[in-house]
Amino acid sequence: MAAQIRLRIELGELRPGDPVPSARQITREHGVAIATATKVLALLREEGLVLARPGAGTVVAARPDAPPRAGRSDPELSRDHLVRTAMALADSDGLAAVSLRRLAADLGVATMALHRHVRGRDELVRLMADSALADALPTARPAGWRAQLELLAREQWRVYRRHRWLPHVISMSRPQLLPRGMAHTEWALRATGGVGLDRETRWYAALTLIAQVRGVATNLEMQAQAEQDTGLTDEEWIESQEPVFDRLAPGRYPTLAALSAEGDVDLTLDGIFEFGLRRLLDSYATLIEDAARRPG
Template sequence: MPRTAPGSEPPYRRIAAEIRRRIDLGELRPGDPVPSARRITREHGVAIATATKVLALLRAEGLVLTRPGAGTVVAPGRTETHGTRRAAERAEPELSRERVVRSAIALADAGGLPAVSMRQIAADLDVATMSLYRHVRGRDELILTMADIALADAPLPAVQPAGWRARLELLAWAQWATYRRHRWLPHVISIARPQMMPHGMAHTEWALRATSGLGLDRQLRWHVAITLMAYVRGIATNLEMRAQAEQDTGLTDDQWVDRQEATLRQMIAAGGFSTMAALTAEGDVDLDLETVFEFGLRRLLDGCATLIERRPEDGVSPGR
């Protein structure tokens, strides 16, 4: 892998600057697609991880956004000129805790948690590594703060909707959307050990308030809240693996399944999996992480509804 010469600009920053210049000059206008990670890889001769960091940096700056079905496009409302952009670059903001954490989040969004190191953050911010420790004590504190900031970027409404089910459903979808934006995040969140994250605790508070006034005891209310959040996190742990597989192969899940279909059918037939063979013969099934998540969430809330509709005198407990 080529190394960056001492004092030179990292390749991903150089490539991002070129795309930024095209946006500033109006060559790429709001809504226009920007080069994909694979196109950047081909045109600039860099690794896919470097190309992904280019797009992550531009997203962090608010220059681009990802639209389902359209890929990465120029964000709306880009009115800065090339001159004002260059002036902003000259007026580099002072190093702060937020800048350190935001840089770390951009690295994690691009390359997962293994990409986050104090040395790499320092290189991205063009500061000495030791200067970062004035703002965070170490990597463990940094990652916990990253998780809390990621949750803060997707705040829950100040007023809860009517009905316990609507409240819990809103919370689950909000968390799912956050995990999709930050695929590393579910690997940080702990269900077994409460973490000192104010914005994470706000999600727990929301879940507990959702079941207030229903006549449930504290055991049931805590179990409903934690089970719901554990379900969302559990499904979301697959998001990073899916993205990595797509990046490595250049194939979507559907494309990969299509290429493996013949081999899969042979394995089913050879292994004597008669039930799988019968269902497969009936036709294709719309089955992906999103449909699994939605199906499971509905069934989980159905189960909660059955539980909530039972009277306290029925002797309901979390283990029954």
């Protein structure tokens, strides 16, 4: 697999700056595990043929015949460039692929050069999460508490779909120091100001909304991984399991069997997000209406 990509570069089919197949594409096209596909790209990086570029994934290096520039300290390297490169790597190959050593190889610098910008991988991942959340924070606040909360939730869902590793980084029980994450909480709390809810309910409403979106989003990476590993979409996989379900369900799960017999339901992660968001905001509306009816 590495030889095929190497040959395409040598023949000029893939030119400097062109994207090369991602680990997920290699997995899908060759039917190998994601770990094997990641090793293919790692080998090409070690040879200096490819590098990671923020927003573009892995691309052909500018000088494919030159050796890697390990050990060099690039004065133009900034923390933002490092974070964006790491985010692009996580988007294409998963968060587990992000390491300071690999980023240093991709950027053509010594690993120690990265420590001028981050203390270690944990800090780098925190900066990646904070940068991603910045892209999800709405810029304008619409009128009405419901419109404001719905906009925030949709922006978060959009960014989670773009960065499938992100929901696995964010903790609800032990919040990290993420200034942009705090801005999301601030937005949600402000949305319920002046509608009659008490302080505790406003906190629960804000954090439950954020947790609802994140909870559904934790399935996005697993969904993509399963599709790569099996080569089947969710719908195709479900169809392949129908004979097993038909044998098992009628006796042990009669309600499941009865509902399934009435026809298919298009259950998707996007649909679950939409249903959950609507029902959650409906419940908030009930809380607000009850608060308005209470005397004084």
